[in-house]
Amino acid sequence: MAPAFGRTTHDTAWVLCTGCKSPIYHKRMARTIQVCPECGKHERLTAQRRLETLLDPGSLNRIHLRPANEDVLGFVDTLPYPARLAQAREQTGLDEAVVCAGGTIHGHAVIMAVMDFRFLGGSLGATVGDLITLAAETALAEHTPLLIVTASGGARMQEGAISLMQMAKTSAALARLDEAGILTVSLITDPTFGGVAASFATVTDVIIAEPGARLGFAGRRVIEQTIRQKLPPEFQTAEFLREQGFIDMIVPRQRLGNTLADLLRVGNFRTSEADDVQLGSLDQHQLVQDPRLLPQHDPWDTIGKARALDRPTTLEYASLAFTGFQELHGDRISGDCAATVAGTAWLGERPVVVIGHQKGHTPAELARRNFGMSMPSGYRKAARIMRLAAKLGLPVITVVDTPGAHPGPRAEEQGQAVAIAECIQLMTSLPVPVIAVITGEGGSGGALALATANRVLMCAGGVYSVISPEGCAAILWHDRAAAPLAAGALGIDARSLLSLGVVDGVLPEPEGGTGADPALSADRLRSALMRTLAELTSLTARELVHDRRQRFRRFGGLGSAAETGTNQEIAR
Structure with a gap:
């Protein structure tokens, strides 16, 4: 053969x-x-081979659906449509262009819908739409993550407008999974185009692609003929699309099983599994909550410590303080900002979402990461991952270390102020615990966009300010050399911020700062997070939102008066 x-x-x-x-x-x-x-x-793989490759041996349980009468138009091109279907069934041994099944991947339950390009180009017809919808409804009934493996040239022309309607039907089925808090994952294989790309393939929580897989609405040839231009070779490839912010990750086939298993482990987690939260080994006095216990330092010297290039980055904390960090990319709108990183991870026995600013240690890395100054796409990526956390009921941990949001013209053209505002507002409404940690610089609204939390912790060598001391000095003293004076006046150090209630606890640093002993710094952070999370998980979703809003309502003269009325409101 x-x-x-x-x-x-x-x-x-x-x-x-x-x-x-x-x-x-x-x-x-x-x-x-x-x-x-x-x-x-x-x-390309056949649907059967894909299932055999991913599912644990003996776990496959096919989901069957008898094909309906697809020939609603009596369509004939060079062959009548029923003849084409019969031919495709004989050649592939399949009933349709998708195979659905339940099973496990490394022991984690999943419902799968796998498309097969051999069957009429994997085109989306009524029965394919029915099968995708049935797979989603099975996932809903069993409260099990859904994985869709796509391979399609687009809609099935022989079914006319009925084929078009499948885009809405399947999208509605996935929307029900969003409402139920069930994880959805797409695996994009080559090719995925047209109505499939513009419906169930790209509305999932996580989009994974195989290397080189092509994804788009219109095909390359159609675009070139329309605009009468030659497109670059990488156009519409997974690699191109990840740069544009539309793909979470590109995973070679040999690693797919492990990657999917990590996601499914998070998606299958039940809150009851972590009722006994591990509190860690942090001594109660190590998380300082009384400002009098903190030594006084020169604020300008503290600025230098906060900016030190040896301080651990978010990605380093993600690997040292957490386990199983899986980075997700892109804002699904315009790009993937390298200054913002985000993904799922495990804090002890509980899955969480980790989001943070990413700087670097070398000039090359700092330049690549934009010195930790996020673009609008960075804040939109953060917001997307926060929504995923809310859907799955995962606590959100943010790591703040930025001089501020990127101040360039491109950021303004892309809506920097709007992106920051929307991120802050979203954080005030998240129905899950939110903890922010200022590990280095906390610069202005660019920092607050990731720090609108139930609890804000801070490393002792960090700073948090409405503006940089240099900027303040230039505006008010008309002399950047007055930055040390501005630093003292702004109250940017941990002791001052704890006194003001802007931060809720301060983590002492090893001798020489966090960069002198990243492992010890990460251990202390992990323990502080676990203790803080244990306190917050006793609150309901409504109480968490109320707690967070009241935390920020208190910053001002009307805070206590307003709190009385709000407490009465939540009691109702």
């Missing part, structure tokens, strides 16, 4: 890679799951 991809040589035991054209022994290709060992080209 000929292989399912490429062309054969005279010896059918060999196949030609469709990418580099190298002849590969078919058994070697089978061992690499149809990935060319020479160039890494990911050849």
Whole structure:
């Protein structure tokens, strides 16, 4: 039998890679799951092979649906539509272009809908829409994550407007999973276009793509003919789309099982599993909550410590203070800001979302990360991941270390003020515990956009201010050299901020600062977070929102008067 991809040589035991054209022994290709060992080209898999590759042996449980009468138009091109269907069924052994099943991946339950491009180009017809919808309804009934593997040229033209309606039907089915708090994941394989790309493939919580997979609404040839321009080779590839903010991660086929299992572990978590929260080993007195216990330091010297390049970054804390961090990319609108990182992780035995500013230690890394100054796409990415946390009931942990939001013209053109405002407002309404930690610089609204939390902790060497001392000096003293005076006047250090109630607790740092012993700093952070989270998880969603709003309502003369009325309101 000929292989399912490429062309054969005279010896059918060999196949030609469709990418580099190298002849590969078919058994070697089978061992690499149809990935060319020479160039890494990911050849297409059948739906059955995909299920066998991902699901644990013996766990597959097919979800069947008898095909309805698809030929509502009596459509004929070179063949009547029923003849085309019969031909596709004979050639593939499938009833339709998607196969649905339940099972487990590394022991974690999942409902899968896997498309097969061999069946009429994986086109979206009524039965395909019914099967995707049935898979979503099964996931809803079983409260189990849904994984959709896409491979499609788009809508099925032979079914006319009925095919078009499947985009809305399947999208509505996934919306019900959003309402129920059930994780949804797309795996984009090559190709995914048209009505599939513009519906269930791209509205999931997490979008994973195989290397080189193409995704788009209109095909390359259609676009080139329309605009009469040659498109770049990487256009519409997964790599291109991740840069544009539309793909969370690109995962080679050999690593898909582990990646999906990590996501499913989070998606299958039940809050009752973590009722006995581990409190960690932090001594109660190590999280300082009395400003009198903190030594007085020169504020300008503290600025220097907060900006030190050896201080641990968010990604370092994510690997040292948490386990299983899985970074998610993109704002699904315009880009993926490197100055903001976000993803799921585990704090002890509880899944959480971690979001933070990312600086770096070297000039090259600082430049690549924009010195930790987020673009609007960074705040929109943070907001997207916060919404995912709210949907799944995951606590949000933010790590703040930024001089401020990026102040350039491109950021303004992309709506920097709006992005920050929306992020702050969203945080006031999240129905989950929110804890912010200022680990270095907390600069202005760019910091507050990730620090509108139930509890705000701070490393002793950090700073938090409405403006940089240099900026304040330039505006009020008309002399940037007056920055040390401004630093003292602004009350930016941990002792001053704890006195004002702007932060709720201060973490002492190792001798020489957090950069001198990142592991110890991360241990202290982990313990403080676990203790703080244990306190917050006793509150209901409504109480968490009330607690957070009241925390910020208190900053002003009317705070206590307003609190009385609000307490009466929540009591009702």
